[in-house]
Amino acid sequence: MEAGSPLEDALQSIDRGVLVPEFALHENTPSGTRYRRVSRDDRDQRDEWEKHVYSNESLIIEINGLPLDEALPEGTGRGRWTSSSTMPGLIARMIEAFDLSESTRVLEIGTGSGYNPAVLSHLIGSVHLTSIDVSPRLVSRATARLKSLGYAPTTAAFDGHKGYPESAPYDRIIGTTAFPFVPAAWLGQVNDGGIILTNLAGMAGGAMLKLHTGPDGAEGRFLDDWAGFIPARHEAQPEQAEIDDEEEGDTHTSFLGAEVFDDQKSAFLAQLVLGTSRVARILREDGSALLLIEDRDGSRAEVDTESDGEGFTCSQVGPRRLWSDLEDSYRWWVEQGRPSWSSFGVTVTPDEQYVWHGSPTSGRRWRLAPTV
Template identity: 35%
Template sequence: MTAPDIDAVAARLRQQLADHLATDGWLRSRQWRAAVEDVPRHEFVPRFYVETDAPGLTTWEPITPELIGVEEWLRRVYADDTLITQFDGRDIDWTDPKPISDAHPTSSSTLPALVVRMLEDLLVDDGMTVLEIGTGTGYSTALLTRRLGAGRVASVETDPGVAARARDALTRCGYAPRLLSGDGLRGYPGAPPFDRTIATMGVRSIPSAWVEQTRPGGIIVSTLRGWMRSLGLVRLTVGADRNAQGRFLTGEPSFMIARQQDAPESLGMIPAPGEGDARDTGHGPELLTMPDSGFIAQLAMPTARCFTLPGDDGAPATYVLDAAHGSFAVLAPLNGGGWTVRQGGPVRLWDDMEKALALWGAAGSPGPTAFGLTVTAGTQHVWLGTPDGPNWKLPAAA
């Protein structure tokens, strides 16, 4: 296939992608549609990995034009999928790509539906400036630059190698935003305040630098997440007092967590059999993974992680461990049905979770869009209903 053929096929696939995103309701404005139709995503992901359906360990397979052919490669590029470009913070050896298992994705080109949804939710107008945290492959940076112009977009990428590849791709495509390789949680030091700030990775709480570098009246769009799950997409407005407040737009989107805020490698000590105080509970471990109750559990236990292993009697048990406080909760099934919980440490994790569930249930068990976030210089808390309603403190930003 010749280069002109690639350009023609790619242009047709971009049109199809724009149609798909518009039909699904993610692409709503003509300006962002023009950007999706113009920006060549294939220039930003010349090689990538996608998850397979193989049983057992999660496995990713390499996708390159040489391995599957140019037309199929282009089709995969312009599908509404996330394309993985890095694992465990290390560059991929593309001289002889092999399937990868038991690895942790650390950079990607996010599925276009989420990228476009966040760009639309950013509520930009002509002439505005935008700070993007997390350049990644540079694809979303290119969309922003196509929409607003090079002098109005700045982007920060933590990983130097990822940043260099994004810079090369942006230059090759004729886009010239301001690019910085550095700690994205520190924003873009020295720049004038931006009208909008958008983050393409998950954070446990909103860094103060993002608020300080967004003008009063400006908007921040980011995903919040914890060590158990994502909380969702939030949009904040910065006030004249340099505080910020807003609501969750959805509880669904999930980005890779910022590397600076990732969970420690140690899960904490698994409690010995019989350690702690045991009691019956009306809540089983499924509430940790269900969409709405999982949101509540993450708020109630912000520094905990959970997993399942054989328990004291050999039956599967769910462990909730909080390495920050040395606390634990162990859920095990009862022979006659129901569950027992065994807790220990300075924080009663399951007690806190049940209290949060009760508050949520009393409010009618609403979805994440009923919650909001308030950010001040000293604290950040998620609230239910109104800022004066039940609230849960987020971990301090790094």
């Protein structure tokens, strides 16, 4: 970011504290994640609030789909955070990759606290910005706080998977939530020559993707700098297929264990293979750990997290052998020198979308399977 640039001016001019009057800090405990609400209005917490809200860090603003005053009425509690105010440094990196001008029409997916909409409004003017979020409460509060700062973009409570056709077409779409595929609705809402910037990610891993749109779809590469966002939510979640408990599966000893998810590069590869699958580490009754992977098509893999000396015991059932597919791609990845996400790209057409390595016309591909 250049000194004295419009972006630097925007970041210095906007008071993040107005948009984030409270947030939650978290700590991991043996019984799960514990949250503690920190508020500007609590005199005893004012110094702590200022320290975090004016630092380059992401701040939790919603838990279990509820604003913090409802999620943590007693000041502390447990749950799963569902929205955060993005760290200013990441906002700057994304906007620098976005090629904005004062007349650029932008759709932002993920209003959140309103901080990113404030920066964008400062740069392009509120009239050119539409910002949506699946959470009506977040949209309502962010809209009021943006207005107090003099910004009035179009805002709406809307499922980001659908884009926002009411204000289309756009020159840019920016997603500040994570999607395991590029929502098909976006293609029809961006002008040719436009840009889509989003976090293509799922429960395994992901990276930031920059697509250039054209008459036949969109194509582009993953950015060099890694970033991650909270998964986007649907208004209604797609149903999980039933797993046939009578179906005979298979068991084998795998050379690959749960550590594949511990490195950002190999986790990115795992995401290409696993797509919309759910990934969880659970404990058996005997205290041993198990990696459980379930896909919406009914495929399931269970992998021991501890080696028996020969490898990791893996059991699989369903229409796909999820872990075997990952083993195959992992072997290829090692043979290629363990390439980073920036050597991969994505092609999106009205009929299909896939990730490719090296070139969109040759080399290995992984299909991205939309669920809506």
